[in-house]
Amino acid sequence: MSREDAAIAAIKHALKSLKKRHLLEEGAHSPAIIALSRPIVSQGSEWKEKAENLEVELQQCYKAQSRLTEQLVVEVTDSRASKALVQEKDSLISDLQNELTQARDECSRLATLLEEKTKALELLMSEHQELKEQFEATTLRADNAEAENKMLIDRWMLEKMKDAERMNEANAIYKDMVDRQKEASIELLARQQVDGVVRQCEEGAEYYAESTVPTTCRQRIPAHEGGCASILFEHNSGKLVSGGQDKTVKMWDTNTASLTRTLHGCLGSVLDLCITHDKKSVIAASSSNNLYVWDVSSGRVRHTLTGHVDKVCAVDVSKVSNRNVVSAAYDRTIKVWDLQRGYCVNTILFHSNCNALCLSMDGQTICSGHVDGNLRLWNIQTGKLISEVAAHSFAVTSLSLSRNGNVILSSGRDNLHNLFDMRTLEICATLRGNGSRVASNWSRSCMSPDDDYVAAGSAEGSVNIWSVKSAKIVSTLTEHTSPVLCCSWSNLGKPLATSDKNGNICIWS
Numbered sequence: 001m002s003r004e005d006a007a008i009a010a011i012k013h014a015l016k017s018l019k020k021r022h023l024l025e026e027g028a029h030s031p032a033i034i035a036l037s038r039p040i041v042s043q044g045s046e047w048k049e050k051a052e053n054l055e056v057e058l059q060q061c062y063k064a065q066s067r068l069t070e071q072l073v074v075e076v077t078d079s080r081a082s083k084a085l086v087q088e089k090d091s092l093i094s095d096l097q098n099e100l101t102q103a104r105d106e107c108s109r110l111a112t113l114l115e116e117k118t119k120a121l122e123l124l125m126s127e128h129q130e131l132k133e134q135f136e137a138t139t140l141r142a143d144n145a146e147a148e149n150k151m152l153i154d155r156w157m158l159e160k161m162k163d164a165e166r167m168n169e170a171n172a173i174y175k176d177m178v179d180r181q182k183e184a185s186i187e188l189l190a191r192q193q194v195d196g197v198v199r200q201c202e203e204g205a206e207y208y209a210e211s212t213v214p215t216t217c218r219q220r221i222p223a224h225e226g227g228c229a230s231i232l233f234e235h236n237s238g239k240l241v242s243g244g245q246d247k248t249v250k251m252w253d254t255n256t257a258s259l260t261r262t263l264h265g266c267l268g269s270v271l272d273l274c275i276t277h278d279k280k281s282v283i284a285a286s287s288s289n290n291l292y293v294w295d296v297s298s299g300r301v302r303h304t305l306t307g308h309v310d311k312v313c314a315v316d317v318s319k320v321s322n323r324n325v326v327s328a329a330y331d332r333t334i335k336v337w338d339l340q341r342g343y344c345v346n347t348i349l350f351h352s353n354c355n356a357l358c359l360s361m362d363g364q365t366i367c368s369g370h371v372d373g374n375l376r377l378w379n380i381q382t383g384k385l386i387s388e389v390a391a392h393s394f395a396v397t398s399l400s401l402s403r404n405g406n407v408i409l410s411s412g413r414d415n416l417h418n419l420f421d422m423r424t425l426e427i428c429a430t431l432r433g434n435g436s437r438v439a440s441n442w443s444r445s446c447m448s449p450d451d452d453y454v455a456a457g458s459a460e461g462s463v464n465i466w467s468v469k470s471a472k473i474v475s476t477l478t479e480h481t482s483p484v485l486c487c488s489w490s491n492l493g494k495p496l497a498t499s500d501k502n503g504n505i506c507i508w509s
Contacts (some may be wrong), residue, residue, distance in 0.1 A: 007075040009020055025054070051362065062199040065307050070089065083084055102406025124234050126247035130351045138238065144387045194303055211466055211493045214508035217479040218495065219257040221505040223250060228499035229442060230273040230284075233490040240488070240497050242505060243284050249294065251282075263294045265301040270443055276322040281339070283325060285312040291327055293339065303342040304318045307335055314356050314443055318363035324380070326366050328354035334368060336380055348383045350376070355441050356398050361405030367422075369396025371441075392419055398444045409454060411445040413438055418469065431466040433458060434473065438502070439483035455496055457484020463498050463508075479506050 044103025095500065232271045239260070240252040249263040249270060268288030275282055281293045281302065291305035293311055308329035317339075318324040325337040330353045336346040352372040359366060365386065366378040375391040392412030400409040407428060411417045415438050417431040436458035445456035453474070454466045463477040463484055482501040489496050496508040 004120060007072070007079055008129060009354050011068070011072045011075070018065055018068075022061070026132075027058075037070045047425055066263075081213070112223070117130075120181065139503045161324060162356040168330075174504050177307050194206045209487065211225070211450045211453055212445065213453065213475050214477065214494070217477070219254070219504045219507040220479065221252065221257050221507070222503065223499065223505045224248065226501035226503060227501045228271070228486065228503045228505060230444065230484050231488045231497050231499045231505060232275060233488050233497065234279055235246075235277055236274055236491050237279070238490060238492065238495070240505070240507075241273055241275060241293055243273050243281055244505075245269040246501055247286075248283055249282060251296075252505070254497065261296075263299055263300055263301075266292050266495075268311070268484070269378055271311065272315050272444075274315050274317045274325075276339075277319060278319050278322050279320070283315055283317060283339075285315040285327055285329075287311040289329065291315060291325070291337070293342075303339070305337050305344070307344045308333065316358045319361055320363045323365055324359075326357060326359060326380070328357045328368060334366060334378065336366075336383075344361065347385050348378055350451065355396055356410075358399045358401050358408070358442075367399055367401070367408055369399045369410055372413075373412060375399075375425070376424070377407075387425055389420065391420070392416060395441055397438055398456075400444075400446050402447055404450060404451070407447075407451065409440060409445060409447050411443065413455055417445055417454055417466070418482055419454075429468060429471045433454075435463055436460060436462060436464055439485055443483075444484070444486040444488075446489050448489050449491050455487040455489060455498075457487055457498055457500070459483045461500065462471055463487065463496075480504065 003393055046329040065437060073083050099131060123502075154320075158201045168240050177455060205377065213459045224246045224320065226245030228242050228244040231240060233240055238254045240254050241249060242252065243249045245267045247264075247268060247270070249266065250259055251261040251263075252258065253260055263282060265289070266284055266288070267287050268286040270284045270286060272285040273282065280296055282296055284292045286292060286293075289306075289308045289312060291303075292301055292306075293303040293305065294300065295302045297490075305325075305327070308327070308331055310330040311329050312329040314328040316326055323339050325339050326334060327337065328334045332350055332353055334350070334354060334357065335344045336348075337343070338345050340444060348366075348369075350370070352370040352374070356369040357366060357379075358498075364380055366380055368376050368378065371389065372388055373392040373394055373396060374388050376388040377386040377397065379386055390409045390412045394409055394413035396412050398409075398411040401422075402408070406422055408420050408422050410420065415433050415436065419428040420426065431454055433456070436456075437460070439457060439459040443457060445454060447454055447468075452468055456464050458478075461478065461480040461482055461484060462472050463480070465475040465477070466472065477498070480498065480500040480502075480506075484498050484500050486499045488498075494509055495506060498508065499505045
């Protein structure tokens with residue numbers, strides 16, 4: 001039996017007892033009530049007292065009944081609250097049983113997963129052990145290979161030292177043979193009677209016809225998009241090499257004005273060019289801070305010479321060796337490169353940017369023209385300054401060496417073209433343009449092969465030809481419609497080539 005049912009039964013029992021007691025009292029008092037109803041004067045006070053006592057007892061009974069009723073209400077309320085609490089506890093027990101079931105399922109799943117992970121871990125540990133054994137074996141082989149490599153390097157260095165000794169001996173023999181050949185060649189040339197001007201090159205004694213003053217534009221070639229800053233003839237050839245702002249180097253046959261080859265791979269505008277004397281390599285100075293060396297026969301880039309940190313504006317190659325190359329950039333450095341190995345062997349620092357440079361005939365002196373207007377000579381081996389002279393009041397734009405190597409032509413933004421004696425740096429002549437202005441910081445002028453004439457372009461689009469002897473303009477060529485940036489004279493005496501800011505090349509004869 002529940003607590004509520006027991007309370008209800010107790011309340012019913014109490015009510016029955018009260019009714020029974022009331023009936024008994026009513027039966028016991030009925031004679032007294034009857035007697036009181038009779039007019040007995042003698043017993044009136046006694047019965048009145050009994051009636052009052054009974055009335056008090058009756059009131060007490062009513063009060064007791066009221067208290068029991070209140071207790072009954074409280075017990076009923078408590079019973080209902082207890083029933084609700086029991087229902088809530090039952091619901092909570094049911095939820096906890098569900099959660100327990102889920103927890104058991106999850107525990108079972110986790111136990112299964114743990115077993116799988118344990119197996120995977122054991123597999124990984126076995127694989128790790130195998131890999132560790134393989135690594136130890138590989139490390140042992142690597143140590144053996146490193147020891148063998150070190151031994152091979154030692155042997156290779158020994159062989160290189162032997163090769164260097166043999167090369168030094170061969171160079172000494174070659175130098176001796178060259179000296180003897182030069183002596184025999186000079187003696188032979190002194191005995192010969194020829195017309196024209198005689199000059200020497202690497203292949204021996206050759207004859208060059210006297211240069212003629214060009215007057216007519218024979219061909220006009222649209223060579224490059226955006227401008228052509230550098231052109232150069234091959235040695236003892238009518239083939240022309242040009243470089244432009246379209247990042248290409250092109251080779252032309254000036255007899256037919258036809259394009260024979262295009263060299264790709266440069267990542268910036270071509271600012272200067274040079275060709276090795278064996279005609280096998282073309283070297284370009286670029287605004288991409290690099291120099292590019294192409295193999296002419298294959299048309300592929302052989303070397304990319306990196307090391308400058310600003311645009312490279314000038315480059316030249318030794319006239320006695322195809323190995324030494326010098327370059328100047330706007331990082332205030334001149335670098336000497338070994339072309340066979342493809343790396344820098346010396347760096348010269350200075351305070352003023354260099355716009356132009358060239359190498360002396362013996363390849364031992366670097367001539368550089370700077371933004372401060374000075375012409376400087378450097379020893380290529382030590383990198384030390386030999387001498388300098390204030391060549392121009394403004395920036396030097398171009399340097400060109402005469403064929404005999406005794407005179408150097410410098411052009412500047414002061415619109416002057418000066419000829420200096422290389423041995424003393426004394427000025428030999430000054431050529432003025434009669435109002436013509438130099439086009440840019442890299443406007444290249446040139447000397448004729450017989451050293452009798454100087455050609456230089458102008459910002460107005462004209463090309464002036466000076467006679468070195470009279471220091472006067474003997475011809476003015478007008479074909480370009482934009483500033484002329486570069487001039488180059490063929491070693492054969494003709495033709496003269498010029499290029500402008502629109503990318504056009506004119507061939508003059």
